[in-house]
Amino acid sequence: MHSSDILADPAHLPQAGAAHPFDQAIRLEAAGEGRLRGATHPEYWNQVGPFGGITAAVMLESVLRQPQRLGDPLSLTVNYAGPVREGGYVIETKLVRSNRTTQHWSMELVQGPDREVAISAIAVFALRRDTYSLTEASPPPAPPADQCHRVRGRTDLPWLAHYDMRYVRGKPMHENEDSVTHLWVGDLPPRPLDFASLAAICDVFFPRLYLRRPKFVPIGTVSLNVYFHRSGEAIARHGAHHVLATAHGQVVSAGFFDQQGQIWSHDGDLLATTHQIVWFKE
Amino acid sequence: MHSSDILADPAHLPQAGAAHPFDQAIRLEAAGEGRLRGATHPEYWNQVGPFGGITAAVMLESVLRQPQRLGDPLSLTVNYAGPVREGGYVIETKLVRSNRTTQHWSMELVQGPDREVAISAIAVFALRRDTYSLTEASPPPAPPADQCHRVRGRTDLPWLAHYDMRYVRGKPMHENEDSVTHLWVGDLPPRPLDFASLAAICDVFFPRLYLRRPKFVPIGTVSLNVYFHRSGEAIARHGAHHVLATAHGQVVSAGFFDQQGQIWSHDGDLLATTHQIVWFKE
Numbered sequence: 001m002h003s004s005d006i007l008a009d010p011a012h013l014p015q016a017g018a019a020h021p022f023d024q025a026i027r028l029e030a031a032g033e034g035r036l037r038g039a040t041h042p043e044y045w046n047q048v049g050p051f052g053g054i055t056a057a058v059m060l061e062s063v064l065r066q067p068q069r070l071g072d073p074l075s076l077t078v079n080y081a082g083p084v085r086e087g088g089y090v091i092e093t094k095l096v097r098s099n100r101t102t103q104h105w106s107m108e109l110v111q112g113p114d115r116e117v118a119i120s121a122i123a124v125f126a127l128r129r130d131t132y133s134l135t136e137a138s139p140p141p142a143p144p145a146d147q148c149h150r151v152r153g154r155t156d157l158p159w160l161a162h163y164d165m166r167y168v169r170g171k172p173m174h175e176n177e178d179s180v181t182h183l184w185v186g187d188l189p190p191r192p193l194d195f196a197s198l199a200a201i202c203d204v205f206f207p208r209l210y211l212r213r214p215k216f217v218p219i220g221t222v223s224l225n226v227y228f229h230r231s232g233e234a235i236a237r238h239g240a241h242h243v244l245a246t247a248h249g250q251v252v253s254a255g256f257f258d259q260q261g262q263i264w265s266h267d268g269d270l271l272a273t274t275h276q277i278v279w280f281k282e
Numbered sequence: 283m284h285s286s287d288i289l290a291d292p293a294h295l296p297q298a299g300a301a302h303p304f305d306q307a308i309r310l311e312a313a314g315e316g317r318l319r320g321a322t323h324p325e326y327w328n329q330v331g332p333f334g335g336i337t338a339a340v341m342l343e344s345v346l347r348q349p350q351r352l353g354d355p356l357s358l359t360v361n362y363a364g365p366v367r368e369g370g371y372v373i374e375t376k377l378v379r380s381n382r383t384t385q386h387w388s389m390e391l392v393q394g395p396d397r398e399v400a401i402s403a404i405a406v407f408a409l410r411r412d413t414y415s416l417t418e419a420s421p422p423p424a425p426p427a428d429q430c431h432r433v434r435g436r437t438d439l440p441w442l443a444h445y446d447m448r449y450v451r452g453k454p455m456h457e458n459e460d461s462v463t464h465l466w467v468g469d470l471p472p473r474p475l476d477f478a479s480l481a482a483i484c485d486v487f488f489p490r491l492y493l494r495r496p497k498f499v500p501i502g503t504v505s506l507n508v509y510f511h512r513s514g515e516a517i518a519r520h521g522a523h524h525v526l527a528t529a530h531g532q533v534v535s536a537g538f539f540d541q542q543g544q545i546w547s548h549d550g551d552l553l554a555t556t557h558q559i560v561w562f563k564e
Contacts, residue, residue, distance in 0.1 A: 074538060075505040075559050077359040079404050081379035081386040096390070096402045097363040101537075102504065102561070104363040104402050106388065108378070120378045120386050122361050122402055124504050124559075128536035131564040134494055136461055137532040179418055212416055222384065222406055223357040225507050227559045229535045250419040250544065251552045253511045254410035255383075256356060258555055260542065262532065270533045273540055275557050277357050277406075277509045279384070282413040 020191045021162060022200070025050075026058040028065055031090060036062050039088045044159045049084050051159035052221045053203030055109070057196040059121045062091040063105045064195065070103040071127040073195045076226045078121045085111055089118070101127045128231045139264040142168040145184035145242040162188050163204055164242065172206040179211040179249040186242035193238045193271075195228060201243060201263055202226045202274035208249030208259045209280055218281040222256070225275045234269065241266035247274075255279060302473045303444060304482070307332075308340040310347055313372055318344050321370045326441045331366045333441035334503045335485030337391070339478040341403045344373040345387045346477065352385040353409040355477050358508045360403045367393055371400070383409045410513045421546040424450040427466035427524040444470050445486055446524065454488040461493040461531040468524035475520045475553075477510060483525060483545055484508045484556035490531030490541045491562055500563040504538070507557040516551065523548035529556075537561060 019027075025041035044054040056078045063069055089111045096104040102124055109119035142148070148166035155161075163185055170181030185201055207219045247261035256277055263272040301309075307323035326336040338360045345351055371393045378386040384406055391401035424430070430448035437443075445467055452463030467483055489501045529543035538559055545554040 075361070077404060077505070077507065079357070079378075079386050079406055082381060096361075096399045099364060104361050104399070106402055106404075117378045117386070120388055120404055122359060122388075122404055124361055126504075126538070126561075128538075129564065131537045131562070132495060132534060133536065134534040135532070136494070136530070136534075212418070213414060222408075223359070223509075225359065225557060227505075227540055227557070229533050229538075229540070231536060248418070250417070250555055251511050252414060252416040252418075253552075254415065254513060255413045256408070256410075256511070258509055258511070260555075260557075270535075273532055273542075273557075275507060275509070275542075275555075279408075280413070282411065 020189065022187060022191055022197060025054050026061045026196055028058065028061060028091065034066070034093045036065060036091045036093070037088065038091065040084060040086050042158060043162060046157055046159055051203070052080065052224065053200035054159065055084060055119060056203055056224055056226070057200040059091065059107050059109065059119060060123065060199045061196050062093050062107050063123055063125065066093060068095060068098070069125060070098060071101070071125045072232045073123060073228045074102070074126040075124040075228070076121065076199060078119060078224045080221055080223070081120050082116065082118045084109065084118045135270050137262060137270055139244055139268050140169070140182040140246045142182055142184065142244055148184055164188050165204065166242070170211055172210050173214040174211070175214055176211045179208045180246070181205060181211065181248070182244065182246045184242040185245050186240065190240040192240050193235050193243065195232065195235065198228065198235065198263060198272055199226050201245065202261065202272060203276070204245065205247040205259060205261060207278060208247070209252060209257050212252070220279050221276050222279050223277050227273045229273065230269060230271050235271060238265045238271070243271065255282065302471065304469060304473055304479060307336050308343045308478055310340065310343060310373065316348070316375045318347060318373045318375070319370065320373065322366060322368050324440060325444060328439055328441055333485070334362065334506065335482035336441065337366060337401060338485055338506055338508070339482040341373065341389050341391065341401060342405065342481045343478050344375050344389050345405055345407065348375060350377060350380070351407060352380060353383070353407045354514045355405060355510045356384070356408040357406040357510070358403065358481060360401060360506045362503055362505070363402050364398065364400045366391065366400045417552050419544060419552055421526055421550050422451070422464040422528045424464055424466065424526055430466055446470050447486065448524070452493055454492050455496040456493070457496055458493045461490040462528070463487060463493065463530070464526065464528045466524040467527050468522065472522040474522050475517050475525065477514065477517065480510070480517065480545060480554055481508050483527065484543065484554060485558070486527065487529040487541060487543060489560060490529070491534060491539050494534070502561050503558050504561050505559050509555045511555065512551060512553050517553060520547045520553070525553065537564065
């Protein structure tokens with residue numbers, strides 16, 4: 001017998017008709033000490049694998065679900081080590097170290113009888129405190145979301161149907177002067193923001209390369225980093241409003257390019273900052 | 283008997299009088315499959331532990347030393363899980379996944395008979411290719427390094443003696459209008475740049491908080507991220523010139539603040555971009 005106990009057929013996972021597709025897509029069930037079982041979801045599928053943002057969200061969810069978890073997410077790094085194949089997976093979590101106010105976790109998403117690692121991630125969770133605070137960054141100028149035109153992306157990429165994106169600046173697949181993009185983003189159907197959906201939104205940006213060189217080439221995020229700057233209560237207060245997201249790239253070199261971004265609440269709070277490095281095929 | 287075999291007394295590590303202190307500080311010796319033994323070095327000591335940059339460098343070095351290592355560093359994330367105590371440590375490396383052009387590693391620095399994890403890290407290594415390239419970011423304006431005044435930091439922090447820092451913009455421990463800092467940095471004594479020293483340089487910046495609020499409070503980096511944008515050959519060509527480093531913070535909130543930075547070669551190549559999130563005590 002193969003070690004198929006660590007695999008789940010999506011059909012075997014509990015399906016709740018009423019749940020938001022996002023919640024279905026990040027649903028995990030306990031599968032032993034620190035292990036959780038999930039499955040890819042067709043509605044968040046990208047071209048050849050799941051949308052990278054939904055994978056980031058489920059890696060974070062695997063720690064949010066842990067009973068020993070302390071505080072809220074502070075930092076998440078997700079390395080996309082190999083393709084996540086359609087079907088079941090197991091996330092193995094490890095509490096690396098627990099301190100008085102911070103906790104360090106590592107997580108791996110494994111698939112198949114050989115338990116091959118598709119995703120390798122580390123995260124810091126922390127208790128937040130009332131302290132001196134200062135936001136040096138400024139939200140990008142943008143008209144209200146409802147005054148911006150919705151851009152519908154490629155209909156052959158299922159995950160795009162689950163985001164309402166309203167571009168304010170930056171035109172994908174055009175030779176823009178720079179790669180700076182501002183857009184309003186919200187889940188579809190609308191869903192109150194939480195840490196998992198915020199992590200996913202950090203990966204909704206059009207690949208920076210396509211804003212400078214309008215030529216389609218295969219691309220794939222290699223590593224995604226998210227810093228969370230607000231408490232769970234602050235994020236809950238945001239509700240189901242759209243967030244204002246901005247991103248730009250610094251460099252394209254030797255088969256890779258970077259991206260850095262900010263996610264702002266509708267009323268001007270910097271909720272998260274994010275960075276990624278992306279592979280592209282020439 | 284305790285599992286003290288995984289520990290090394292610094293006195294037992296080979297000391298080569300001729301080696302640069304940086305090379306002494308990141309020296310590792312094989313200690314079994316994927317395991318390497320090292321020790322903290324007094325010359326890179328900070329206030330209550332090693333300089334965070336030297337720790338980032340030795341985590342990277344632990345993979346650079348692996349015979350199965352493919353290509354050059356692309357991405358490194360170092361989570362400072364707990365204090366690194368003076369003395370010996372072991373770095374346990376794991377090759378998470380090896381693809382045709384990328385390789386994913388995870389590393390833990392452990393100390394003590396309980397093998398407590400002080401540092402948790404993940405890295406991506408990659409083969410670089412000649413492709414379309416574009417640098418959207420611009421190096422900050424700065425006079426040549428030799429026309430800038432060297433700022434000598436606190437003499438009670440040994441690691442500061444090993445960097446020649448020449449500030450161009452941003453005055454630490456002053457209420458600056460923003461946290462933007464530009465400085466020239468070089469190893470002391472001069473040493474040709476490589477991936478390990480570049481990783482260390484990503485952590486030389488004065489804490490962003492001190493550039494906005496000139497009040498000393500304890501701080502500690504929680505997570506450091508580095509993206510390497512150039513090949514080993516390009517970095518070697520840079521030689522022992524100073525690099526031009528720039529950093530700014532986006533937000534201070536709830537006991538933590540962020541920092542993002544760029545490291546430019548003396549002749550205008552963007553060598554690395556870096557991000558970190560830092561804890562502070564109010």
